[in-house]
Amino acid sequence: CVCVCVCVFVVFDSIEDYCPGFKGLVVGKEVLTPPDLERIFGLTGGNIFHGAMSLDQLYLSRMSYLSPAYSSPVPGLFLCGSGAHPGGGVMGSPG
Structure with a gap:
């Protein structure tokens, strides 16, 4: 898509302003x-946080390790990731 390509060039130009030589170091790129x-990963709406970053879908509104929904038939197996408490954007915290 032309729009995506234009956006990539704008971002690269902006980075180049602060890091001269950046564009010359890029050997490849993939824009998703x-x-x-x-389509590729099944992320609803393309949301990498598995839900909106809004109060009704963060922190206590997500399952916690105390919730029975976290249990599984495999002892010691816990459900974790961006979709788990405390929510996306806290890398490594949920699991």
């Missing part, structure tokens, strides 16, 4: 839009 993320 939200529709691509939904």
Whole structure:
């Protein structure tokens, strides 16, 4: 898509302003839009956080390790990731 390519050049130009030589170091790139993320990885709406970053879907509104939904038939196996408490954007915290 032309729009995506233009956006990539704008971002690269902006980085180049602060890091001269950046564009010369790039050996390849792949741009994934939200529709691509939904199609390829099944992320609803292309949302990498498995839900909106809004109060009704963060922290205590997500399952916690105390919730029975976290249990599994495999002892010691816990459900974790961006979709788990405390939610996306806290890398490594949920699991």
